[in-house]
Amino acid sequence: MKPAPTLLSPAFLHPAGQALPEPLLALRKQRGAALVDMPMPTRKTENWKYSSKYLKLTDEMATSLPTTGKTGSALAVPGYKVVFINGVVMPEASEYPDLDNIRIQRFGDLSDAEASDLVERLDSTLDAKAVQFAGLNTARFEDGLVIRLKPDAALDQPLFIIHEVTADASGSAFPRIFVDAGRNSQLTLVEEYISSGEEAVFVNSVTEFTLAEGANITNIRLSMGGENVQHIGATGVTQQRSSRFESHCVGFGGPLRRHDLRVRLEGKGAECKLNGVVVTQDTQHYDNHTTIEHVAPNCDSEETYRNIAADKSHAVFNGRIHIHPDAQKSNANMSNKNLLLSTGAEIDTKPELEIYADDVKCAHGATIGQLNEESLFYLVSRGIGRREANVLLTMAFINELVTQIPVEAVRDTVQARLSQFFDQAFQEV
Amino acid sequence: MLSIKNLHASVEGKEILKGINLEIKAGEVHAIMGPNGSGKSTLSQVLAGNDAFEVTSGSVTMNGENLLEKETEERARDGVFLAFQYPVEIPGVSNLQFMRTSVNAMRHHRGESEMNAAEFMKLAREVSKQVDLDPAFLKRGVNEGFSGGEKKRNEIMQALMLQPKLAILDETDSGLDIDALKVVSDGVNALRAEDRAILMVTHYQRLLDHIVPDFVHVLADGKIVKSGGRELALELEDRGYAWLGIKDDETAANSAN
Numbered sequence: 001m002k003p004a005p006t007l008l009s010p011a012f013l014h015p016a017g018q019a020l021p022e023p024l025l026a027l028r029k030q031r032g033a034a035l036v037d038m039p040m041p042t043r044k045t046e047n048w049k050y051s052s053k054y055l056k057l058t059d060e061m062a063t064s065l066p067t068t069g070k071t072g073s074a075l076a077v078p079g080y081k082v083v084f085i086n087g088v089v090m091p092e093a094s095e096y097p098d099l100d101n102i103r104i105q106r107f108g109d110l111s112d113a114e115a116s117d118l119v120e121r122l123d124s125t126l127d128a129k130a131v132q133f134a135g136l137n138t139a140r141f142e143d144g145l146v147i148r149l150k151p152d153a154a155l156d157q158p159l160f161i162i163h164e165v166t167a168d169a170s171g172s173a174f175p176r177i178f179v180d181a182g183r184n185s186q187l188t189l190v191e192e193y194i195s196s197g198e199e200a201v202f203v204n205s206v207t208e209f210t211l212a213e214g215a216n217i218t219n220i221r222l223s224m225g226g227e228n229v230q231h232i233g234a235t236g237v238t239q240q241r242s243s244r245f246e247s248h249c250v251g252f253g254g255p256l257r258r259h260d261l262r263v264r265l266e267g268k269g270a271e272c273k274l275n276g277v278v279v280t281q282d283t284q285h286y287d288n289h290t291t292i293e294h295v296a297p298n299c300d301s302e303e304t305y306r307n308i309a310a311d312k313s314h315a316v317f318n319g320r321i322h323i324h325p326d327a328q329k330s331n332a333n334m335s336n337k338n339l340l341l342s343t344g345a346e347i348d349t350k351p352e353l354e355i356y357a358d359d360v361k362c363a364h365g366a367t368i369g370q371l372n373e374e375s376l377f378y379l380v381s382r383g384i385g386r387r388e389a390n391v392l393l394t395m396a397f398i399n400e401l402v403t404q405i406p407v408e409a410v411r412d413t414v415q416a417r418l419s420q421f422f423d424q425a426f427q428e429v
Numbered sequence: 430m431l432s433i434k435n436l437h438a439s440v441e442g443k444e445i446l447k448g449i450n451l452e453i454k455a456g457e458v459h460a461i462m463g464p465n466g467s468g469k470s471t472l473s474q475v476l477a478g479n480d481a482f483e484v485t486s487g488s489v490t491m492n493g494e495n496l497l498e499k500e501t502e503e504r505a506r507d508g509v510f511l512a513f514q515y516p517v518e519i520p521g522v523s524n525l526q527f528m529r530t531s532v533n534a535m536r537h538h539r540g541e542s543e544m545n546a547a548e549f550m551k552l553a554r555e556v557s558k559q560v561d562l563d564p565a566f567l568k569r570g571v572n573e574g575f576s577g578g579e580k581k582r583n584e585i586m587q588a589l590m591l592q593p594k595l596a597i598l599d600e601t602d603s604g605l606d607i608d609a610l611k612v613v614s615d616g617v618n619a620l621r622a623e624d625r626a627i628l629m630v631t632h633y634q635r636l637l638d639h640i641v642p643d644f645v646h647v648l649a650d651g652k653i654v655k656s657g658g659r660e661l662a663l664e665l666e667d668r669g670y671a672w673l674g675i676k677d678d679e680t681a682a683n684s685a686n
Contacts, residue, residue: 372517373481374517375517375519377479377501377517378513378516378517378519378571379519379527379531380478380500380501380502380505381477381478381479381501381502381505381510381511381513382505382527382528382531382534382587382591383502383505383506383531383534383535383538383591384502384527384530384531384534385502385534386500386502388530388534389502392522392526392527392530393519393521393522395521395522396519396520396521396522396570397521398521399521399522400521
């Protein structure tokens with residue numbers, strides 16, 4: 001007889017914050033009720049196989065982190081930004097664009113009619129069965145942001161969303177964003193996940209994008225939380241005709257890092273480009289699960305993920321491409337390359353292709369390797385120090401992806417974090 | 430400058446160098462010739478410090494210092510330069526970044542200040558012209574997608590940038606057409622200097638028409654079996670390696686063609 005599965009602790013099913021329109025409160029309640037018998041993932045849960053052992057939620061972490069008090073150490077970023085502290089927007093730290101055709105509203109500021117409309121659309125980009133923790137976010141969010149781009153709206157500079165958790169006590173945060181991109185609208189949205197404080201905390205975030213015909217959205221996601229932060233995040237995207245979605249996910253490891261990215265190409269001629277870089281060290285973990293659904297014909301997807309694992313860390317990549325029967329002339333490319341910097345590090349990679357149309361181009365490749373000894377010898381034979389040679393070659397592995405990040409301030413942040421990573425990863429070289 | 434005494438080296442337990450003795454003085458150009466498998470490339474790699482090769486006995490000193498106990502990068506900073514027979518392609522690291530890091534590592538070692546990007550660029554453009562490489566190459570990945578000839582010219586370009594004390598050229602002529610051979614030879618001849626030694630390793634003597642050596646050594650089965658002046662190379666050209674009692678499949682095959 002199978003032992004009864006461990007369920008999500010009921011302590012996690014008590015949302016805080018009641019300052020939301022009635023339809024959203026009702027949705028939250030409904031989702032919470034559906035999670036009463038949610039089993040916690042184990043190593044037998046297929047999509048958590050390599051990561052379940054890192055998920056260690058305690059009841060102390062179930063309480064929502066307080067939203068008053070210090071406003072945190074949000075990065076000094078230029079231009080438009082919205083700062084979330086512990087899942088709640090801090091208007092005083094934020095700077096909204098003042099444009100008629102771009103509307104940014106907190107969940108709490110929505111009218112009941114607007115909230116009802118949002119309820120219809122929340123979670124529509126994510127398959128709740130496949131991404132259970134997205135449902136937990138919906139059951140727990142206390143605040144959130146709806147970003148509506150009217151047709152042809154374009155923001156002249158990136159919009160930064162800073163998600164900070166202040167971990168002065170154990171607890172959790174549930175930031176939520178919904179982007180509704182109208183016809184031919186354009187936006188670059190940068191999400192930065194950071195933390196302060198030392199106590200064990202849980203971040204459960206969800207960001208959704210719906211792209212109407214011709215919309216062009218770039219999403220940069222930087223995961224830089226501390227060693228005390230377990231983070232399960234999901235990004236869901238639906239794309240209509242001829243829309244374009246570009247994603248740059250850069251992740252630094254932690255005790256538990258999980259990101260599910262799901263893109264549905266629903267309209268003819270839509271295209272997506274998904275880039276990902278993950279670096280892990282010490283005993284850190286990072287798990288990227290991506291799914292691209294080619295639903296409509298003539299869509300292109302291009303996915304390039306690179307993992308670098310040092311010390312005794314563990315990176316996971318699972319990339320699924322699903323080509324539906326009607327999606328003829330689909331063009332899908334997926335590449336995942338992995339670099340192990342130590343014999344104690346582990347990387348698990350699994351490309352999955354499901355193809356139900358017969359006229360498609362679909363390519364995938366995955367490799368795992370170490371730094372090339374011949375290349376190292378070539379560099380040091382020119383007087384370059386071993387440490388620097390290691391750094392050059394490791395950077396070379398991800399350089400192409402880092403340079404493609406279209407926002408300079410983000411590239412600088414990434415470079416600075418990578419320098420810290422190299423200092424430690426190659427300290428004994 | 431360089432003194433090699435009774436050098437033995439092996440790779441994966443197989444002895445390749447079986448007692449090499451060689452003295453090279455500053456200002457001299459030495460050529461080491463020999464059939465494939467004689468140990469020419471092994472000697473180059475051992476001098477540069479490739480730890481895939483194990484030195485089992487003997488000594489190598491450069492300017493009185495024990496070369497063998499130094500790391501590869503220390504040897505390079507002390508002035509040892511190896512032009513690789515098969516230069517490595519490193520996508521993701523630009524030639525510019527690579528060479529600038531290298532030049533500055535050397536300068537740092539000598540207690541000099543680093544070259545800034547503009548100074549470096551000026552120097553790199555000049556030297557790239559000297560070896561007839563389009564400066565656009567500087568922006569590409571190290572040797573990435575280079576033809577065989579371009580790779581060899583890139584090696585000589587690096588030698589010219591780094592101005593080593595001892596330049597070891599491993600089969601620098603292989604894979605070059607006659608024009609490229611001329612360019613590479615001119616580059617090597619530009620390196621000739623009173624305070625610099627050059628050690629050329631080659632299978633054929635045609636390179637020696639362009640870069641005239643002071644001494645020629647014949648390497649066979651891990652030992653130098655004959656040394657002489659330039660005329661020794663010409664004699665090898667005429668008579669092949671067989672007159673020295675050396676088996677050389679490739680020369681024999683070429684003669685047959």
